[in-house]
Amino acid sequence: MGMLEVARDAIKDLPVSEVIRERLSLAFDRLEEAERQIAILQTEKGGLQAQFERERLDHEQTKKELQRLHELLHEEVRLVRGVEFRKGSRTGNEWQPFCPKCHLPVVFSRDPSDPIFCQDPTVCRWVSGEDSSRIQHESRNSLK
Numbered sequence: 001m002g003m004l005e006v007a008r009d010a011i012k013d014l015p016v017s018e019v020i021r022e023r024l025s026l027a028f029d030r031l032e033e034a035e036r037q038i039a040i041l042q043t044e045k046g047g048l049q050a051q052f053e054r055e056r057l058d059h060e061q062t063k064k065e066l067q068r069l070h071e072l073l074h075e076e077v078r079l080v081r082g083v084e085f086r087k088g089s090r091t092g093n094e095w096q097p098f099c100p101k102c103h104l105p106v107v108f109s110r111d112p113s114d115p116i117f118c119q120d121p122t123v124c125r126w127v128s129g130e131d132s133s134r135i136q137h138e139s140r141n142s143l144k
């Protein structure tokens, strides 16, 4: 028997007026309802705590993954005579030339007096302002 039931039982035999008995009974009803609400809220709180913990772990995992990707994709970028040079894990940690406009890799021409052309001659059409030998020479000197 719960405390409320004991109390309800006790007021039956109390030498008090009907009005007082009625008020006590009403107070017990309210107390019972409040206890029911507390039980519901505690259950909800437990569910939310578990959900929060799952979200927190998920967030932690996402942060670690982002950090890993950030380190993987990190590149140093330098411009040498208008040509974009990049160095990172995808270039094998070597300085490699890229188009400064569309960022595709570029290749040096066999003829050192040729300019450097973007690999995409239809859409990007970028061409270096200086000949490839000069850019190559300067990149060797300035990029370590």
Ligand SMILES: [Zn+2]
Binding pocket: 099, 100, 101, 102, 103, 104, 118, 119, 120, 124, 125, 126
């Ligand atoms: Zn390009």
